[in-house]
Amino acid sequence: MSYSFKRTVFDSVIFAYLALIALVVFLSPSEEQMLNMNYNFALAFVLVGVGCVVSILLNKSSKITLGQIIFAPSHKKDPSQTEAGFTKLWCWQLWMTLLVTILVGINQTKFSFYELTDPDGFAGAMRLFKGLASPNFGIFPLAVLKIIETIFIAFMATILAIPLAFILSFFCAKNIMTSRYGFMLYAFLRTVLNVTRSVEALIWAIIFSVWVGIGPFAGMLALCLHSVASLAKQYSEITEAVNEGPIEGIRSTGAGFLQTIWFAIVPQVILPYVAFTIYRWDINVRMATIIGLVGGGGIGTMLIKYQGQALWPEVGCIIVVIAAVVWLMDTASAYLREALK
Amino acid sequence: MNSTILSIKNLEKTYPNGVRALKGVSFDVKKGEFLVVIGLSGSGKSTLLRCLNRLHDPTGGEVLFENKDIAKIQGHEVRDIRKQMGMIFQHFNLIPRHTVLSNVMMGRLGYTSTLASLFGKFDPKAKEEALRYLDLVGIGSKAHIRADQLSGGQQQRVAIARALAQNPKVLLADEPVASLDPATCHTVMDYLRKVNQELGITIICNLHFLSLVRQYATRVIALKDGELVYEGDPKEINEEWFETIYGAGAKEVHVN
Structure with missing residues (x-):
């Protein structure tokens, strides 16, 4: 498998993922719409296709994407491009993906400081601990x-x-x-x-x-x-x-x-x-x-x-x-x- | 002395990755000779030896061993041929955790049924013989030591004894001294010569050092890029031949 294929697949998936999250945030679909699998799969498929086109276009205009950084063999890498920096496309791609994923994670696990510091719940846990400790x-x-x-x-x-x-x-x-x-x-x-x-x-x-x-x-x-x-x-x-x-x-x-x-x-x-x-x-x-x-x-x-x-x-x-x-x-x-x- | 034991005709080997290691090599090996194969690394020497005892399968040509073509035989016939051709290697290829004696006994695996060998039941005479071969290569006293506790030169002598235990007609030696120091190098080569002269076993040996070739070989062939470029008396290798084999500008290195 050539590295350019791996790079394109990787970048397409990343772009499609970011676009999908953006769509969910801006359109805030109902639960019924979220469960419509046929429609959603088709949408994801289209987004991966769009991501693929974006990835190829970026590469044609010799922009260095994250996939390029990860998969290109070392002799194809330009050392000045692999150094991290705010002007680099791939750095933005990496940090955006990470940030978005953490935000989605907080949403998915219903992370809540309110529940964690709720006095009633805490008292219950202490009762249990006391039992375990004796x-x-x-x-x-x-x-x-x-x-x-x-x-x-x-x-x-x-x-x-x-x-x-x-x-x-x-x-x-x-x-x-x-x-x-x-x-x-x-x-x-x-x-x-x-x-x-x-x-x-x-x-x-x-x-x-x-x-x-x-x-x-x-x-x-x-x-x-x-x-x-x-x-x-x-x-x-x-x-x-x-x-x-x-x-x-x-x-x-x-x-x-x-x-x-x-x-x-x-x-x-x-x-x-x-x-x-x-x-x-x-x-x-x-x-x-x-x-x-x-x-x-x-x-x-x-x-x-x-x-x-x-x-x-x-x-x-x-x-x-x-x-x-x-x-x-x-x-x-x-x-x-x-x-x- | 003059009858031919091995006759190699147009031998070819192309690896699955497309590398053509041998491109139609032909030569004869006489019974009882000490034939040395020289050539640069990657010239096809190791491949050549492994095609003879079928550790590798040739992709073309013939290998006549005692007038029988063994280039395409399969299964137990291959194992039968390997029994008759002992082989020693650059890195000795002993079993480190086993004793010296046990390593030599493994030369008898081809003669022992699978079940018997798995239970360690070898022919009782085989042990006596193994000890005799260890004495022959001068390490009879080390028979009960683990193989990985010996020095490189000693391990190579155990490997020779293992090959002898097969009672072979031909001994193939793939760079037998390439990972040894110069002094040990001569000891091992001396034992190979002893095996050749006293037991009358034909030896085909890959070597790097021309000084060793002149000292030990009775005849020499040279490979370059998978083709035979020289065949003759080791003493006749002169400056001109040296440059043909090793490329212009190469300098000869002497051992000791």
Whole structure:
């Protein structure tokens, strides 16, 4: 893809975006008009087209746009133009876009100092804080049992994910899948894994809690699936970064495909694999503490129960247990990974 | 001594990005000779060696190995050819985390079934032989040390032992001394000569230094821009040939 194409697309989108915001501000359309998707898409499309024309015209009259600054290869850049300054078109483009986006953000998130400083709301929050700050350790034994369940959800999810991710990772590494069919399999698997990963574990837990019933099993399956997708990607990236020399060395002895993987690649990747796996377990423990919120078992189930009844001292106790365990796991995993370097 | 082991005819290699690395190279390799290939970086020397043992696939021409064309064979036939041609590399290409002995045993991978090799079960005789080859290149005492703890010269000798463990007919050496210091350089070249003379293994070696070429080669060929520009006795390379191969104004550099 040539840089001028990327530049034109980038600038067109920026210009169209600014124009669209301006239209919304000046015309202040009704909610019904905002929801008319066909009309709005057509409008956006036209605006991108206009932006495209503007971008090309600007470039023809050798004005430097933001897209040019970002995408042009360094030998095409005029150093005097890349310095920031108030006379530069691209500086105005950058600051305008940023300013407009912040204003839209304030509008979208209903940002309000009035709500933040409202005395009634503040008093409510303080009541809750007081409850949390005086934990009821009467439920501590139950919380401990549940945190053990949580740790094992994370453990099983990680352990079961390892062999699957390990095997998948080799099929997801570009430097191994060199043949044409290999590359097709690579592209297919990468896409499936990317889609799996972009759906959060919490959402997988909702699906699995219907499939296998609410409880730790559903949570474990959800975390496991997410871990397979994440680990396979991380493993395959390590595999893609291996030194090619040993691979050539082993192939030159007449070794087969599996022998080459086992003797030339595995020794190079095994330590980073272990480090990433420990880190994944660490993440899984953290995720497992809240997966119960959507029916995935563990201490999260307990948390949502007491939170629903507004029993804040009990919630406080659960939060103390979660924080202690997550902190402990986090520290342990950091030391282990450091030692493996 | 006079029978031909390899016959290269009109060998061509064009990379997918359009670079023509070899433009119809032809020459013969006699059994038992120490053939050196010289030429500038990028002249096609490395590509040539990799086309011989099919680490790269040639895009045209023939490679006759013991009268059989191996330029287009596939699958297990390729692995069979690689078994018979050992190869050593500029950067040694050992497995750093494995021991020296284990690295040498990897020369037997082509002779061992996949399943057996994954479980580390090699022919018991292979270990004895591996130790013998390590002794031959003078590092038998280092057999149980991790390969990445050896110096460059020692690693290259392990690589030679690994290639020998394949029991090869031909040894391909791609710039074997280019990343070594001058003194170590001679040690490694001496071992290559020993392998050539004592075991009778044919050697095809890419080199940069002409002084080494004159000292070790029995015959020399020169590549320039993917074409063969010289073939003959290493002692006959004179000033004129030197300029043809390396370009006018180039100066010869001597090792030691």
